Amino acid sequence: MFSDVTFDFAGRTAIVTGVGSPRGIGRAILSGFADAGAHVAGCDINDDQLGEVKREQPDAFVKNVDVRDKQQVIDFVQQVAARYGSIDILVNNAGIAPFCPIIDLDEATWNRTFDTNVKGYFLFAQTVAQHMIAQGQGGNIVNVTSVSVHTSGEHKAHYCASKAAGGSLTKGLALELARYGIRVNAVEPGTVDTLIIKDAYLAGLMESLTENPGTPINRLARGGDMVGAVMFLCSEAANYMTGSSLLVDGGGFAGSQMPQDALREYEKAKADRTK
Numbered sequence: 001m002f003s004d005v006t007f008d009f010a011g012r013t014a015i016v017t018g019v020g021s022p023r024g025i026g027r028a029i030l031s032g033f034a035d036a037g038a039h040v041a042g043c044d045i046n047d048d049q050l051g052e053v054k055r056e057q058p059d060a061f062v063k064n065v066d067v068r069d070k071q072q073v074i075d076f077v078q079q080v081a082a083r084y085g086s087i088d089i090l091v092n093n094a095g096i097a098p099f100c101p102i103i104d105l106d107e108a109t110w111n112r113t114f115d116t117n118v119k120g121y122f123l124f125a126q127t128v129a130q131h132m133i134a135q136g137q138g139g140n141i142v143n144v145t146s147v148s149v150h151t152s153g154e155h156k157a158h159y160c161a162s163k164a165a166g167g168s169l170t171k172g173l174a175l176e177l178a179r180y181g182i183r184v185n186a187v188e189p190g191t192v193d194t195l196i197i198k199d200a201y202l203a204g205l206m207e208s209l210t211e212n213p214g215t216p217i218n219r220l221a222r223g224g225d226m227v228g229a230v231m232f233l234c235s236e237a238a239n240y241m242t243g244s245s246l247l248v249d250g251g252g253f254a255g256s257q258m259p260q261d262a263l264r265e266y267e268k269a270k271a272d273r274t275k
């Protein structure tokens with residue numbers, strides 16, 4: 001899944017949340033750190049998928065954890081520290097994106113979105129940072145946010161607001177944790193071909209985006225495309241970066257593109273001129 005970029009994280013321990021989903025970003029990041037020699041620990045709320053993660057990564061510590069539940073988070077982080085001796089890296093990735101027009105959105109869905117995408121990131125960051133401070137060796141936290149930190153979208157105002165909160169949380173954590181040698185950064189994916197969209201009325205969305213990705217790099221991202229950015233931020237190559245973010249969106253946010261038929265017309269006229 002991830003082999004094009006090489007980093008060495010031997011002897012380090014990385015926690016990744018939301019690792020269950022088969023084509024998900026979290027699963028790819030967990031594999032990336034394992035391939036780079038790290039001890040890896042992953043969690044997910046979906047028990048069904050954790051068996052498969054364990055088969056893929058037999059040395060990994062994987063556990064059913066709801067990132068919204070403070071006691072479950074504390075217990076998991078303690079178990080990881082007891083098993084591997086230290087925690088060096090946290091990747092906050094577990095997230096949900098239930099789509100709904102804002103005028104129809106119920107309070108429960110709003111709360112579930114913020115509890116997962118914001119409170120879950122806070123609970124893990126706080127708990128892991130406490131361990132890192134006690135260890136006294138610094139560490140790295142990477143929050144997987146979204147291009148939605150910068151922009152919104154129809155039927156996902158609540159999701160985008162939660163991701164913008166994740167971006168702000170990244171900066172606040174960076175300010176308060178720098179004195180302990182803990183760097184906190186974010187990776188902002190564009191559209192990634194995963195199973196995050198579960199709403200029936202959007203069943204065909206990923207297929208239509210696959211046909212028309214609307215990005216200069218003319219395809220949707222795969223989970224593995226996020227791994228290099230996460231590892232770079234956790235590596236010494238990024239030792240002067242904190243409170244920062246990397247946009248990994250295939251150039252989608254760079255600006256608007258010309259329609260393909262207009263480009264074809266331009267090339268045709270150019271060829272005619274040179275005849």
Ligand SMILES: NC(=O)c1ccc[n+]([C@@H]2O[C@H](COP(=O)([O-])OP(=O)(O)OC[C@H]3O[C@@H](n4cnc5c(N)ncnc54)[C@H](O)[C@@H]3O)[C@@H](O)[C@H]2O)c1
Nearest residue numbers: 018020021024025044045066067094095146191192194196
């Ligand atoms: N797919 C995209 O286009 C995209 C774009 C930008 C950002 N992101 C972000 O990337 C992250 C990963 O998304 P993905 O696309 O891989 O989605 P995914 O649905 O494939 O994976 C998310 C995983 O998080 C788990 N999860 C959800 N709620 C949880 C909870 N309460 N406790 C523990 N685990 C929980 C799910 O079970 C799932 O395995 C999310 O934070 C998402 O917002 C995704």
